[in-house]
Amino acid sequence: MEQLIHYVWKHKMFPLTGLKTTDGQEVEVIDPGLHNRNAGPDFFNAKVKINGTLWVGNVEIHDRASDWFLHRHDRDPNYNNVILHVAASIDVDVKTQRGEYPPQVRLKVPPDVREHYEELLTTDEYPACYRIIPNLSKLMVHSWMSALQTERLEQKTDAIVQRLHDCEGSWEAAYFVTLARNYGFGINGDAFETWAKHIPLQDIAHHRDDIQQIEAFFLGQAGLLETNAIPERYQENALKDAYFAQLKSEYQYLSHKFGLQQMDATQWRFLRLRPQNFPHIRIAQLALLYYNRQTGLSQLLDCETVKEVRKLLTTQVTPYWESHYVFGEESAKCEKRLSTASLNLLIINTVVPILFAYGTHKNAEKYCDRAFNLLDTLKAERNHIVRMWQEVGLTVDTAGDSQALIQLKKAYCDRKDCLRCRIGYEYLKGNSALKE
Incomplete structure (x- = not known):
């Protein structure tokens, strides 16, 4: 105590x-x-x-x-x-x-403070402070949400600065790794970050005008051109697949030329994953984005609006992947473009943190301001955390709101760190809702 x-x-x-x-x-x-x-x-x-x-x-x-x-x-x-x-x-x-x-x-x-604190720690309801939320002043909520939003960006900045260190000070490489990580859309985030760190951008730049070589480079470094990375039921067909053979041959040449070391393909997760999110598809989308010169930090820094950023990040797949999700199995033909929802998540989790981190590191306030403006422009994310807060009475309109509430849950509620939370403070001091 x-x-x-x-x-x-x-x-x-x-x-x-x-x-x-x-x-x-x-x-x-x-x-x-x-x-x-x-x-x-x-x-x-x-x-x-x-x-x-x-x-x-x-x-x-x-x-x-x-x-x-x-x-x-x-x-x-x-x-x-x-x-x-x-x-x-x-x-x-x-x-x-x-x-x-x-x-x-x-x-x-004081007995009432102790009682309220024990309620916060032991109640089965989630969030534990749900009773007082409708009684909170708009000014207090706005102030706390703004602080949480900044706190979340600072936390993401720490991760980006670490990537910058791992990339020997290259902001271009740190941006590429951050973008790749978020192409994992949660489930394969760690694997995509590992993969991106296996991509020597200076070497692949020599082959940037050949999309097939880029795909070979990207898929090969992911370990996905190895036969044992293909499910057994598809292996026989994959070995007869002309495009798979071409990519494998290209990768063997590139691997010898640059002394490449691929990642362990067992890091990729497929269980309960929608085919649209299979690493083959996401990597193919990144390959085309890279081929079209849309993965550079300088291009991103030129974008000032959500519309411009969406246009920059919009991508699809090459013809082979329009009818495949993995090697060795054909599927109905589909362009496999990134959806608007996926683009918004990339803006929230990649573009905004990169702008904030870059602006903070370079002492360029305009990029920090742009990061907040993008969050205020985008609609709130739709997930179970946001729905939970809405159900107990909080208004969630923008991506800035949803990011703040995700931070609140993960950094405070999940850790029962009510003593650092401003809503927890209102609960402990005895908001009127507790006295009813």
């Missing part, structure tokens, strides 16, 4: 009068201080009056006072300037490394 005591102190959710130290001195909390999540005292630069004297310094908080010694604060000079020790249970006097005895206050978590 120590986290809850931190929370109660931080937000002053305790009676502000009648607070006394263990030796009877009156305590007035002017400022609880700045919450420190790193090493050292829990709150910096707090201001408290003890018997009318103003003290400015640090505050340390524990569940039990004896935790002070358990955590060895009595040997750490960083705790010498603690002006007040706060604990739910005072079972011992505490002592600093300098030999001084900081005053102590027993802080009881």
Whole structure:
């Protein structure tokens, strides 16, 4: 419960009068201080009056006072300037490394706050705070959604910066890897990222004018030109397939020329996957996009509207794949274009984060602004997370809204991290909906 005591102190959710130290001195909390999540005292630069004297310094908080010694604060000079020790249970006097005895206050978590916190942690309803959502002010919801939206983009930026590092500082390569990852549309995301990192873009650039060589390069590096990567029931037909033979021959030549190392094809997942999402089809779409010079970061940076980005990312497949989903089995002929819904997901999960990350890294605010504008222009995603929030009363209009609520669920609700959530704060302090 120590986290809850931190929370109660931080937000002053305790009676502000009648607070006394263990030796009877009156305590007035002017400022609880700045919450420190790193090493050292829990709150910096707090201001408290003890018997009318103003003290400015640090505050340390524990569940039990004896935790002070358990955590060895009595040997750490960083705790010498603690002006007040706060604990739910005072079972011992505490002592600093300098030999001084900081005053102590027993802080009881108010019963209603404790009750509401336990409700958040144990309720079977999801989200646990559903009762107060209709009573939240529009200003509070808007403010929190904006913060969550930015938080999600910052989190995605961290992943892109890591890819940038893996790609030796090449933004073009980092963009290609990010785009490829999101061609996995969730299920094959990890496999597509692994695949993209196996594509040496500088080498394949020499063969950019030959779509068949690009497909051979792409499918070969995916391990999908190996016979054992083809389901047994299709292997006999695949081995008689002229296009499969051509691609395999091309890849053997390219592999020898560039010393290629393909990925393990067992990483690809097919179970419960719609044929439209088979890696063969998605890779063929990426191959044509690359062939048409539509995968470059410079082209993306020139796009200012959703319409322009959709046009840039629009692609289909080459004639062979119009009548195939895998090698060795023909299907009804279909262009297999990316749907508008798929293009929107690519904009949300690839284009927006790349623009935000690039703008942040290059200190170019216009790209960050463009990222937010794209989210505000696109309609909200339709998935179970969005539906859940709509059912409990939140309005979800734009992709910015849906991204914010996905962040809320994954970063807060799933982790039961209600103490960092602004809706959790409203619940703990006792919104009127809880008193009905």
